[in-house]
Amino acid sequence: MNPVVFVTIFALFYSSRHTDALQITFIPSVVTVNMGDSVSVSYEIRNYSHQAQEKCILYSENINIASLENETLVLKQNGTFEINGIFLGKTFLLCKSQQRNNTTETIVEVIVIRKERIIDVIFTASVASLVSLIYINFGCAMNWGDLKHILKKPTGPIIGFCGQYIFMPLLSYGLGKLLFPTSPAMQLGMFFTGTSPGGGASNLWTLLLDGNINLSIAMSAVSTIAAFAMMPFWIFTLGRLIFESGNLAVPYTQVFSYVIALLVPLGIGYLIQRYLRKVANYLVRIMKILSICLLIFIIIFASVTNMWLFNIFSWQIIVAGMAVPWMGFLAGFLMSKFLRQPPPDCTAIAIEIGIQNTGIAIFLLRFSLPQPEADLTTVVPVSIGILTPFPLLFLLIYKKIYARFSRSTNSSTNDPGSVATLKI
CATH class of the missing domain: 2.60.40.3450 (Immunoglobulin-like)
Structure with a gap:
């Protein structure tokens, strides 16, 4: 058969079959x-x-x-x-x-x-209100003379700054590459959390664990203000290596809102301390109880509102949630010990470096990534936020048990009846 005729017949046959396709x-x-x-x-x-x-x-x-x-x-x-x-x-x-x-x-x-829910709005508003109240209490309790001394000799804030903006970004970058080698979005979630300033919960935990609350608040202020310069630096250097095509932008408005949320309640507390001494004394007395209630509220409410995220928890996400804050605690404690800081300062520095402002990290992810990737990658800062308090909670329980045991031992030693019994 002529090859031209064969090709023509085949083309007509194929075309008829192809046009018959559904x-x-x-x-x-x-x-x-x-x-x-x-x-x-x-x-x-x-x-x-x-x-x-x-x-x-x-x-x-x-x-x-x-x-x-x-x-x-x-x-x-x-x-x-x-x-x-x-x-x-x-x-x-x-x-x-x-x-x-x-x-x-x-x-x-x-x-x-995921659609926006009313419970998310309620959670955000209630936490913001309670945190503002806590910071008013901090303003009433602070020794403003000590704060001036800290700022004149800022050894603690310098250690906190180095830990917060050198150690933590590098740590989160390295862990992101190690735990999520094929997922730039998850790496970005890790990195944004590591470059965020210190979290507000650091002041609460410093108070509960008998750290230097004045130093803690000073470091929080320095860390939050420094975020205006340090976050752009890291986002446009290492951040570009993670996600070249990302629409990366620094949330200056969000950071500024945290500065206001820190300074305004402290200023109100200062005025109460100066002009309403009885009110200030009362607020200081209930400060620890209120702090414990706030932490319990945040842990429970945050877990309930983000319950859907537990469906995508993996061993890598759990390891990331533990490693970032816990290694931050350890690094802060070792650095402050090496530089011979007093024990209360060591506690404040370690807590400040280990606790990250996951709210800013979540905001950055939602701004930089399309949906649903933005919501899916928030599992990383949420995991870090949920797992951060556990070593601090265990330390708090240990301190309470030890303090109660020590009081019981001292009272038994000083009790004459007890001494007589021991002699028998």
Whole structure:
């Protein structure tokens, strides 16, 4: 047979077979649905045969992210179906024709995101109000003369600055590369947490563990103000190496709001201490009890509101949540001990370096990444925030037990009846 004739016949045969292919158009081709909600998708069919019983299997590539009401659909000329958002992430809907010899496959991208909830707003507002009240108490309790002395000889703040903005960024960068070698988004979550200033909870824990509260507040102020310069430095150096294409920007407004949230309540506390001594004394007396209540409230409420994140916890995320703050505690303690700082100062420095402001890290992630990646990567700072208090809590329990045991021993030693019993 003439080769030209053969090629022509083959082309006509292939074209007839190809045009017979079932062609489906989905509207929209990219579907965004909230977690726990459903959305309707329309479809249109070309080359539809009314005589044949056309069937199409429509299924989700990952039913843990998105699912369908009915996976086997009898196709009409056009129609709709429902997609259910199960959990955060991206998946695809695959559509395969059963009757056509040349089965076609059509893909629809499904993006499942998380909708804003009222409980998130309530949690943020209640924590902000309680923290402001605590800082008013701090302002009443502070020895403002000691604060001036600390700023004149700033050994503690310098140690805290070096730990916060040299050790912690490098640590989080290295751990991110080690624990999440194939996930730049998770590395970014680690790195943003490590470059954030010290967290407000550092002052509460310093108070509860009998550290130098004046030094702790001074370091928090220095750390937060220094964030205006140090966060851009790290984000546009190591941050670029992690995520070259990211829309990275420093949340100056967010950092400034933390500065205001720190300084204004302290100023109110100072005025109360100076002009309302009885009120100041009362606030100082309830300060530890109020701090404990606030920490318990934050731990429980944060766990409840972020319960959905526990579904994606892995051993790497748990290790990251423990390693970043716990190694920060250890580094801060060793540096302050090496420089011969008093024990209360060592406690304050170690706590300040180890506790990060995860709120700023979460804000950065949501600003820099699209959904659902932004919400998925917040699992890293959330994990760090949840696991940070455990060594401090164990130390607090130990100190309370030791103090109670010491008081019991001293009272028994000083009791004459006890001495007589021992002689018998």
